[in-house]
Amino acid sequence: MLPASDPRSGAPRRGQIDRIGSRVLEELVELIVTGSIADGEYLPPEQALCDEFGVSRTVIRECIKRIQEKGLVEVAQGRGTRVRHFNDWNVLDPLVFDSLVRHDESLGVLDEVSVVRAALEGVMASEVAATGSAESHEQIRVHLHDMRRLQHDNPAFLRADMQFHLSMMSASKNRIAATIARSFFVRPLQSARWDGNNPADAIPRTLAEHERVFEAIEAGNAVAARVAMEEHILGSWRRRRLPDGVHHLSP
Template identity: 45%
Template sequence: MTLDSTPPTRVLGEGARTPAKRLGVVVVHDLVAAIVTGEVAPGDLLPTESELSNLFGVSRTVIRESIKRIEEKGMVRVVQGRGTEVTAQRSWNILDHVVLSTLIENDATLGVLDEVAVLRAELESVMARDAAERRTESAVEDLHAAMARMHAAMEDPTRFGDEDIAFHEVVMKMSGHIIARGIAQRLVDEARENSARFRIATPEAHRLTVEEHQQILDAIVAGDEHAAATAMRTHIAASWERRRTARSDEV
């Protein structure tokens, strides 16, 4: 399907006009949404600069800059003499904030967040295992301090969330991993940004989270690599299941 000969569709050009400084952001988001939803499929051409300019009501300069940003995400490529072609999904930078967040917002089944939880659990379980192996006295003190801050923040949902993440970051740092840590932190950021959709900031949820973190801490301090990995994987899976269930109950 080539949109350069079709009328505006559900995503492209939809909605009220936005202040000038935000126009490029809107264009990028809507074009990414058109691609991730399959409105424009791999191999299809995007409309021409002129047509997109008319669709969005913006200058061709804004369109040109927006296309460049989408190209940097690996979602399109400029084919000489043909136009701007949508690439196959394997070429996309899935961890890019706009790409991942748009995938999530267009996924009614929560399947993308399911994948995020699974991948994060696998990465962080490996890092918890290696944190147990490589623990030092200083690092263990940092982990205990992070745990204490979580306890102190039990009544404050926002602060509790911050301290929860801080605990995980201590474990990641202890592991010595660089690439896994970077990917996991990116997934944590995305999951947290979407957590507002899952309202489980309750005393019971906090209690369970603290208990699960304590199991992770105890295993790391004991140097039990298998237990540390299992506790981390179990915690992340259980935490996501609580959120998923809460979301399902609301729908």
């Protein structure tokens, strides 16, 4: 008998099994995030899931274990697998967060992301203003200089913008806030809804807002740095936010 790893055996290889499991896991997460299986409801029995996805019990059991680890479900012995309330979900889990953003019809999730980002980055900007070193200020200044230099190259400008924020987070020494903020900063960038509809003057306005943040940091004004960062993040989202019910703008 040929081993499962032999291409002539017809049996799925390890990589194929992993890909199948990943697909099933993503679909189960989406069923829960979209409310197709609502809070308090039970997932179909194990065999029904096997039939639905065309996979083995081993794959289904592994996927159930994974969504349980993400806080999406709880397994009750003898009763089945029940969907947990949203408040129990690990929304920072990449798969859960990506699904939430992808199915965010009302943009409510992204509204909340902008509020949380503003609060966290505002705190970190104030910390850098109060306790940041000359070296950390210089690192932030370099990225601000890049933003000035790259105003006519939108992708490069956005990369410099990201580096400004990331260097500020690093300089704050607040590892917990930085970890959470980075998740909320980087992952939504994959969503066209987060890009929204930037006005024609978006780049000069964005640059001016970053200038104000840095001026406050360099002056050691913790309150002004926090306010400037909060106003930038919330204002930037308000400028580009699509109207309710609009998923993208036609070219």
